[in-house]
Structure formats: C-alpha cells, structure tokens
Amino acid sequence: MKLSTPSAKTITPQSVIQETLEQDKILIVDDDPSLLRLLGIRLSAAGYVVESAANAKIALGMLKSFHPQLVISDLRMEGMDGMALFEQIRQQSPNLPVIIMTAHGTIPDAINATKQGVFSFLTKPFESQQLLETVEKAIQLQPLGAKSKNKQDLWRTKIISRSAIMESLLQQTKQVAVSDFSLLIHSESGTGKELLAKAIHQAAHRADKPFTAINCAAIPEQLLESELFGHIKGAFTGAEKNHQGLFQASDGGTLFLDEVGDMPMSFQVKLLRALQEKEVRPVGSTQAVKVDVRIISATHKNLQEAIKEKTFREDLYYRLNVVELELPPLAQRREDIPLLAQHFLNHSNHQSSLDINGFSQEAMEILIAAPWPGNIRQLQNVVEQSVALSRENIIVASLVKNALRDESSSLPSFQQAKDEFERDYLAKLLKLTAGNVSQAARIAQRNRTEFYKLLNRHHLTAEAFREED
Known part of the structure; x- marks a missing residue:
C-alpha cells in the first residue's frame, strides 16, 4: 500500500480553526505609534497575527509569551536601539529572523546589519509589496512545526521542514506510526531516511523501547547473520563469547534496516523466516529466541525492478512493504x-x-x-x-x-564517468594502433561503422594519432 500526496485540500470547520491557530505571528517594534498602527493594518490584512511594542524592552518581554515567527524593528529608538535588540533576540532565539527598518538607511548600515545576521534591511518609506515580500521570505525560515507547542508533535521536532510536500508526508507518517505494520521508506541517498525512521519510532507506542539501525550494505555477507541474529561462543573462529544480535537488542522496540535492497539473496530467506516466525536463532545455536520487533526498512533502489532481475525476493518485499513512504529529494x-x-x-x-x-x-x-x-x-x-x-x-x-x-x-555522474571511460579507451586504442581504425575496431570487437560513430561522438580523429606517431 503506497500513500500519495492528496491532490486537494479538504476544508472543514476543524481545518479552518487549525489554520487560524497556526497563522504566522509578527512582532513590530517602533517608538512611532502611527507607524505601528499602519504596519499592523498592512500585515493583519495579509493574514498575519500582529503584536506591537513601543520600545525594545517591552518587545523582549513579549517574546516570552507571544512566540513570534518574525520581529520587525526600527533601527533608531530611544534607549535600546534596533541592533541592540537584535543582539538580545539572537541570544534568546538564534533562529528567529529580524528585519530592521530605518529612515536613516545608508549602505554601510545595511552591510553592517546583514553581516551581523539581520535577515533584511528596509529603508523608509517602503512600498507595501516590498514589505510583504520581505516578510514572506523571512517567515519561510521557520519550520511549520515550530508554531506548535503540542506535546503530541514532539516526535517530529528533529525533522526540519516547512514544505507542503514534507508536511503531507509527516501527516501520513503519524497516521501509520501508531500501528505495528512494517514500513518501507523509499528515497534517494542522503535524504534522511534514518531520521524519518527515528521519528516513526518516537510517534509509536514503542517509543520507550530501543531503536536500532543497521546499514545492510555496509556489513559483509558472512557477518550479517551474526550481526542481526547473534551467535554463541565457539560458533566460528573468533567467537570467544556469546553475542546478542540486533533483533534481540531491539526487543519491544524498532529495528531499522537501511539499504535493505542491497541485502544478499542468500540472507533474504533467513530474514523472511525470522519475520514470519517472530523468532531468531543465533549462529551456532539449536534454540530459537522469540522477539517482538517492529521493522522499518529503507532503500534507494526500485525493489520491484530488483524482483524482476531476481536480486530481491518478492515474498520478502511484501513482508517489508505493508506501507510505503516516499521521502522526497531535496x-x-x-x-x-x-x-x-x-x-x-x-x-x-x-x-x-x-x-x-x-x-x-x-x-x-x-x-x-x-x-x-x-x-x-x-x-x-x-x-x-x-x-x-x-x-x-x-x-x-x-x-x-x-x-x-x-x-x-x-564524484562524477554515471554518464560522465561512462563518457570519460569511452573517450580514454578509444584514445588508447588509436594510439596503440597508430590511428589504424580497422585494427582498433577489431580489438574493441566493434564493426568499423559503429567504431567511427564512437569516434565522432567523442570528437576523436584517427588522423591525429597517425600524425602523432
């Protein structure tokens, strides 16, 4: 069963309430009351929740209770100025973006502010469209989950995102996490599959039990069985004591099998039996051990293609892939x-x-x-x-x-590496044969027509190698 991103948003009274609760919040700081009112009207009309502070000290107090996603502050204010306020904010909330406004804006001021980490610098007077575009860019620095203080969302706190596609995936993830179904995460390498697997573990009833991860591609075939199932003392050379495998170490919790598509065929049948029987037998032992483990697996490979190529067992695929989650590339x-x-x-x-x-x-x-x-x-x-x-x-x-x-x-792409190999190979052949195309084609086991096409593709001429010789 593969979960896909919904094509349309269903609007219900509950979703409207939720959307209202999750509106982005902006704190405006300025000692000019008329400007505070004007900015408040503009930003409220754009759908933001706005609070105002007449000076920096008031603003610092409001940060504790208001929890804004953005602060917009004037540069020149009596007492603590905008840059001093920014320094205080950075100490309390390093990731909270700050926009500085000033009627005295100069290029050195702007450069200095941005070098110190201020998100943007607006010179008064500015157009409403310029303000809203800058605000929108700053708001995008805040994760979607940052506004939620709900303890039920703690499971996802380490996943940094504000994209709609990830939010949809996380909602699907939360839905399936509460079950004990085996899950398969499919994505390209480097997208954070293990991080998502840990989040699933945290959202499930097994959160207080162990989470264990193993990269199936990184363990030699002869050691994989011992690593997962364990072994007893004397089972093989070097087995000087009993070793508890990862299935037993994860009992009651979650076992994450990363790059499961690279698991050797010879071991796949043993894994399938362990999943079916819910028990493992350590190497060298005659006794099986019952285990209660939820399996989350992940791969960057197309396992259905691997099944056709006879490199992955179809019965194991359906055992692992009760629900599939597609983790998008960056x-x-x-x-x-x-x-x-x-x-x-x-x-x-x-x-x-x-x-x-x-x-x-x-x-x-x-x-x-x-x-x-x-x-x-x-x-x-x-x-x-x-x-x-x-x-x-x-x-x-x-x-x-x-x-x-x-x-x-x-690291070049596959096509780049292939092209480079072909070009070097053809050049070596022509050099070896002093530009004799017929002889080079015979060595390459290609006919002359095909060989000439290869030469043309890589802009190589036989004459150049004859002259060189």
Whole structure:
C-alpha cells in the first residue's frame, strides 16, 4: 500500500480553526505609534497575527509569551536601539529572523546589519509589496512545526521542514506510526531516511523501547547473520563469547534496516523466516529466541525492478512493504533549504566555537537554486566547508560556489564517468594502433561503422594519432 500526496485540500470547520491557530505571528517594534498602527493594518490584512511594542524592552518581554515567527524593528529608538535588540533576540532565539527598518538607511548600515545576521534591511518609506515580500521570505525560515507547542508533535521536532510536500508526508507518517505494520521508506541517498525512521519510532507506542539501525550494505555477507541474529561462543573462529544480535537488542522496540535492497539473496530467506516466525536463532545455536520487533526498512533502489532481475525476493518485499513512504529529494523541497542550511551553520558554529551569523542573500540564492544530487548530506557538507573557510562572520557567495564545485567534481555522474571511460579507451586504442581504425575496431570487437560513430561522438580523429606517431 503506497500513500500519495492528496491532490486537494479538504476544508472543514476543524481545518479552518487549525489554520487560524497556526497563522504566522509578527512582532513590530517602533517608538512611532502611527507607524505601528499602519504596519499592523498592512500585515493583519495579509493574514498575519500582529503584536506591537513601543520600545525594545517591552518587545523582549513579549517574546516570552507571544512566540513570534518574525520581529520587525526600527533601527533608531530611544534607549535600546534596533541592533541592540537584535543582539538580545539572537541570544534568546538564534533562529528567529529580524528585519530592521530605518529612515536613516545608508549602505554601510545595511552591510553592517546583514553581516551581523539581520535577515533584511528596509529603508523608509517602503512600498507595501516590498514589505510583504520581505516578510514572506523571512517567515519561510521557520519550520511549520515550530508554531506548535503540542506535546503530541514532539516526535517530529528533529525533522526540519516547512514544505507542503514534507508536511503531507509527516501527516501520513503519524497516521501509520501508531500501528505495528512494517514500513518501507523509499528515497534517494542522503535524504534522511534514518531520521524519518527515528521519528516513526518516537510517534509509536514503542517509543520507550530501543531503536536500532543497521546499514545492510555496509556489513559483509558472512557477518550479517551474526550481526542481526547473534551467535554463541565457539560458533566460528573468533567467537570467544556469546553475542546478542540486533533483533534481540531491539526487543519491544524498532529495528531499522537501511539499504535493505542491497541485502544478499542468500540472507533474504533467513530474514523472511525470522519475520514470519517472530523468532531468531543465533549462529551456532539449536534454540530459537522469540522477539517482538517492529521493522522499518529503507532503500534507494526500485525493489520491484530488483524482483524482476531476481536480486530481491518478492515474498520478502511484501513482508517489508505493508506501507510505503516516499521521502522526497531535496530538489523537491527547496523551501526547506534555508532552514536546513541555518541548522547546519548553527551546528558547525557550536562544534568549532565560531560565531558566523548567517548567509549573504546571494549565497542563499545559490544554495536554493543548486541541483543537490547528494541531497541533504551534500548540503551539510557544503555548509560545513563554507564555515571552515570563512574569514568573515557571514557566508558569502564565493564560498558556496567553491564548495558546490568541489562537491560536484568529487564524484562524477554515471554518464560522465561512462563518457570519460569511452573517450580514454578509444584514445588508447588509436594510439596503440597508430590511428589504424580497422585494427582498433577489431580489438574493441566493434564493426568499423559503429567504431567511427564512437569516434565522432567523442570528437576523436584517427588522423591525429597517425600524425602523432
């Protein structure tokens, strides 16, 4: 059974109430009462919940109870000014975006503010459309789940997202998590399959029991049985004591089988029997052990194609895939990139005791537009590399470009690798035969016509190799 994203939103009284409760909240700070009223009217008309503060001290007190998704503050105020307020906000809520307004805006002010981590800088007077566009971009830095204080949503707190496609997936996930059905997560590599599996475990009744993960592709075939089922002392050379397998270690909880599509065929039948009988037999033992484990598996492969190719058992597939969850690649959830990039930046700051505030606008635009074949894992690498090489307190576009270039060049695509091999192979043949196409074609076991097509495809000429000789 595969769950798909709903094509249309069903509007019910409950959904209207829920939508109202989840409206984005904005705190405006200015010592000009007329401007506070005007901004409040504009933003309320746009659907935001707005609160106002006449000075920075009042605003700091309201942060505790109002929990806004955005703060808009004037720069010049009596007492604590806008930048001082921003510093206080950053200490309390590092991820809360702040927009600074000023009638005294200059280029140095704007550069200084953005370098320190202010999201944006608006010079009065500004158009309503400019304000709303800037506000919308800032609001996108907040996860959809950040507004919910409901304890029932704690299971998803480590999943950073505000995209509609992920929100739909998480709603489906919560629905199936409460059961004991086996789940199959299908997605590209680097999308966070284990993180989703942990969230499912946290949402289920097994949350207080162990969660154990194993990468089936990383364990040699001869050790996989021992790793999952355990072994007894003396079962094989080097088995100096009894070893409890991951099935027993996960008893009562959840066992996550990552990259299950790479599991050897010889072991698949043993796994199928363990799932059917709900018991395992350690290597070298004659006694089976009962286990109560929920299985969540994941793969980047098309298992139905693998079944046709006889590399994956069909009966095991249906045992594992009672419900399938499709985790989207990063390129399909680009609105999550600013959130994820900021998260990895905060983590890198903490790990290295740095104090880099954020990304320049151009740098963030490059991140959002990048293709991300390596998904979230690649994004994390790009951010960490940018942080390591940054000499300022903000990540600039050149750092991101260099990191993306290094990432993309570190491992070519399959087609690029194939083309490079063909080109080198053909060049070596022509060099070996001094440009004799007939002889080169015979060595390659291709007819002359096909060989000439290959040469043309790679812009190689036999004459060049004759001259070289």
